[in-house]
Amino acid sequence: MAPSIDPAERLLDLVIALVNTSGRMTKQQVRSSVAGYQDAVSDEAFERMFERDKDTLRELGVPVLTVTDARHGDDVGYRIDVDAYALPPVQLTPAELGVLSVAVQVWQDATLRADTTRALTKLRAVGEGPSATDLLAGLAPRVRADGSAFGPLVEAVQERRAVRFTYRAASSGEVRERTVEPWRLLARRGGWVLVGLDRDRGASRSFRLGRIQGRVRPVGAPGAFEPPTDAQLADALAAWTQGPERTAALAVLPDRAAALRARAVDDEAFDPDAVPGAREVLADRDLVHVRYRSTWELAEEVVGYGSAVVVLAPAGVRDAALDLLRTASRLDIPAEVPRA
């Protein structure tokens, strides 16, 4: 028996054969003529080998097309149309390739890291020269994303294919099956979020990937749901879009809240007479202006400083901070039910 052929070499021979075939190749032709398939010791072993190789190629972005031919009845043939799966014309400089090789290190999850590595391998073919690796070396942030939900969801968004998963709702603690038409994946402070149409509710919903339990399973065929209209999508994403940058005025005790002071801006002038009582508060405090986008995020941050930081304006941030403080001031009163 001839020495067995390396799997990578067999896959390469299969690609070349199916790219160059004049019309299509049948399974039998593959088995008898493509190098490597003669190693199969039985019909069953050949079937397994060929199916696995087709799956591998599909995963790599080289789908093997099934071609039926009226003249041959049910007899199925295969070919690969490389032009249809070619990268759009692009050239990458060594510096850009260097950036991409750092991007590979971003993901802590092995699945995502493997996906990124493959993308890099493909793009190296269109590099003008070897990557300049020192440009961003050591600068890659490490991002935790749980690939077990992320990978299948990315695929489902791409394929416009509904998914089903078990989800724990934060509002009620209820654990339930959800069937969702996935629209977008968002990276936000607090983790990854899936936005899509919840089929049972008939409305768009957001799902934190961290609250998905177990596997994400595809449901139905690819392309089987209508994509959202621009208005539907904008509506669903509104809650996740950062607001405009605004400025808050804070009254800070001397030598306190250095982290807030470090990002102080001085191009805003709060008028102490515009807010009753502000002059009194500022008598022994410094006036500090900071920029913010989210009212609740800033309110949550400043309450951590306790009496060292008082929000003067705007009223929205002040009320949010007061609300947190009032609720917390009752923490040592035993409660039967959660505080409203």
Next chain:
Amino acid sequence: MPERAPDRLLRMLGMVAYLDAHDDVAVDDLAAQFGVTPDQAIADIDTLWVTGTPGYLPYDLIDFDATAYERGVVTLVEARGLTRPLRLGGREAVALVAALRSMASSLGPALDDERAAALRSALEKVTAAAGDAAAAVDVQLPAAATPQVAAAIGDALARGRRLRIRYVDAGDRTSEREVDPVRLVTDDERRYLLAWCRASQGERLFRVDRVVAAEVLDAPAEEHPLPERAEVFTPDGGEPVTLHLASQGRWIVETTPAEAVRDLPDGSFEVDLRVVQPAWLRHLLLQAAHTVIDVRPAQVAHDAAAFARRALAAYAPLLPPGEGG
């Protein structure tokens, strides 16, 4: 671990496309282009040379210039139809675009003009190459630090220099320390600088938004042995505290290293924490107060409530009489 066949296949396909566009490439350059050793590049070329269309007679095979190859130069003579670089798969494109966007939003102000330009153009080109796939993800992460601090951290990491930082801890205490930076770490909530702290002689995760000043020193950063899970905050020791929370407090276990979580039949749950910094727990309780059902030990709840009452008192001049809290 031996390389997986699909990864080697991808590289060999890439090599043919690359060599179709570039004549006379030295083996060492080809190896560098694909990020492998020269020996691996030679093994890949040798494999490519014997592959081709069925029949596998000389004219069926991928072919290189043998004379040039003897001189260590690779010149493709026959590509057998493999000249087109492969499109990015959906997951590949999304993983790469999302990684680049995370870098852009995390490093943004930390980069000098040259690096920022390379990151921007790489992201633009990859986004274009990814096509529709790029729209599947949307990355919006908050800026981590002031531009000066971010730039100093970026510079120190890129050049392997020691940093002097002014750091504010969870208890609002400011200290100055010299650190040997290792890398930036992002979790779901925040950015951290993983660094060796010379004062405490150990690795520490510094919240980047609490670094209020940073100066790059001339001394090189020394290498220090780091434990495997240095990137994950794992408090050793600390006081055991148990929180009983309503379901809406679920985010706490998603963002906080918990020792144990017990789901209760009514949808609420208990979480056991180890608390090294009381100020950190107090801040957590202030943010989550509306979901807190019970805290053990009770003194912890009492401290947080007293802290909140003192803060409310500071607001008194701003509030109408009788609304002091």
